[in-house]
Amino acid sequence: MPNETLALTLNLIVTLCTESSGLVHGISLRSALASESRLRFNTNLRLLTAARGWRNPNGILLNGVMAVLLILSYTSASLIVLYTTLIILDDDGGVIGGVSAFCITGLPLLLLGIALLLQVVIALSGMRAVKILTWSSSPLDMTAALVHHMQLTPVPLRCMRGVSDIDVHGGPAKPLEVQPSAWHAHRSIRKVIFSLWGLVAACAGWAALVTLFWNITFRAADSWIPWGSWTFLPNGYSRSVWWASPNLPSGGVNVQWWILFIVIVALVQGPLTLGLHCAELIANVMQDERCWRRATGRKGLRMTTNPLLQFFSNPFGLILFAAKPVLHWMFGLSYFLSVGIVSETISEIRMSMYTYQIWNLCIALFMFACFFTLVALYRPRGPQPATYGHLQTLANLVDEWSPVRGHKEDGIPYCHAGTSDHPLPLVKMDCVYAGSGVASHLSV
Structure with missing residues (x-):
């Protein structure tokens, strides 16, 4: 159990470091896209959305490097702690017994440090390569910055049109009691949901393949293992298939064997890492919408958010x-690396894959995908148009950069809804809103 705690702690540290550099990288990417007039939503997938230019720190090349470094960070973290059994001999060389122990491996630890360092370097390079419009993650602050720098122009007569109506011609509209979901309003959200369920299917396929291989190859040898041995943590009763490197007592396991094991683990763990990264889009888009919907609350919007x-x-x-460190930790539980040590040198590496633990990971991913699918399908209540961080829609809906939104003016035939620095009455559900047609005022 202490060894598993150490592995979970390592994954938590990696998550903390990568999320910190990712925050800076995402903010610089947002400003880079804005400088190219390509920023549509406040939230973007930072590794799958690139600015122009191969040498740009936020370009497609270094974004790809960042993705590889992110995968290597979690892969190397799962390979740092390896296990072995120390054989106890008597004076005559006979085996008395053995004791389990773990060792810290140098190459994966070095690789982890390099991967984390390079992510920080790329993130800082992106920050220096572009003028940061705002360090705030709030969609309102980004919209205000774009309007202030004349990179975004509010469209009049659309004060009741949400992001789902962005391509609809004509402004007047009656308020909706229930707004469209993020699934309906944001095309990339649907792609993320499909990728999460694809990840579940891939994990189920992996589990089924390992289970089938165990039944064909190892079942006769492991027939003593009881059927009711399904546990969360692997133990001596866990079913597994294994493969070992050749025993190399003379020179130990060389760098080529380490590279092979790292590549194998990275290829399997890579989809999990990228899938969890894609889930950030759902979490942050929903946060953008929560931030915007505070405008109808008692306290209103919070501008300039840290x-x-x-x-x-x-x-x-x-x-x-x-979820990120826990799922990566569960991935680490699904396989087991043990080493053979001769004269303080690793002479053999053995990889085992546990069928039950892979199925546990599959179940956890299924629950994870269900949760974020339900989040993406959630339809906000109330007449305030949903934006999901769409910057042009926000610019259309905000006529004053003030924290409260509601009904502002009665009119014939159209009423006007907007924002103000003082409390406003609620939007009237039986009115048709089109806006006042007055140009927006930006207070800096």
Whole structure:
């Protein structure tokens, strides 16, 4: 159990480090896209959305490097702690017994440090390569910055049109009691959900393949293992298939064997890492919408939000932050690396894959995918148009950069809804709203 705690702690540290550099990288990417007039939503998948230019720190090349480094961070963390059995001999060389022990491996630890360092370097390079419009993660602050720098122009007569109506011509509209879901309003959300369920299917296929291989190859040898031995943590009763490197007592396991094992683990763990990264889009888009919908509350919007404070106020982001190290830890439980040591040199590495633990990971991913699917399908209540961080829609809906939104003016035939610095009455559900047609005022 202490060894598993150490592995979970390592994954938590990796998550903390990668999320910190990812926060800076995401903010610089947002400003880079804005400088190219390509920023549509406040939240983007930072590793799958790139600015122009191969040498750009936020370009497609270094974004790909960041993705590889992110995968290597979790892969190397899972290979740092290896296990072995120390044989106890008597004076005559006879085996008395053995004791389990773990060792810290140098190459994966070095690789982890390099991967984390390079992610920080790329994130800082991206920050220096572009003028940061705002360090706030709030969609309102980004919209205000774009309007202030004349990179975004509010469209009049659309004060009751949400992001789902962005391509609809004509402004007047009656308020809706229930708004469209993120699934309906944001095309990339649907792709993320499909990728999460694809990850579940891939894990189920992996589990089924390992189970089938065990039944064909190892079942006769492991027939003593009881059927009711399904546990969360692997133990002596866990079913597994294994493969070992050749025994090399003379020179030990060389770098080539380490590279082979790292590549194997990275290829399997890579989809999990990228899938969890994609889930950030759902968490942050829903946070953008929560931030916007506070405008109809008693306290209204909170302008100029500290990105760290907004992170800790994002319940979906916190759930994802907790899920990342746990799921990577569960992935680490699904396989087992043990080593043979001769004269303080690793002479053999043996990889075992546990059928029950892979199925446990599959069940956890199924629950994870169900949760974020339900989040993406949730339809906000109330007449306030949903934006999901769409910047043009926010610019259309905000006529004053003030924290409270509601009914502002009666009119014939159209009423006007907007924002103000003082409490406003609720939007009237039986009115048709089109806006006042007055140009927006930006207070800096």
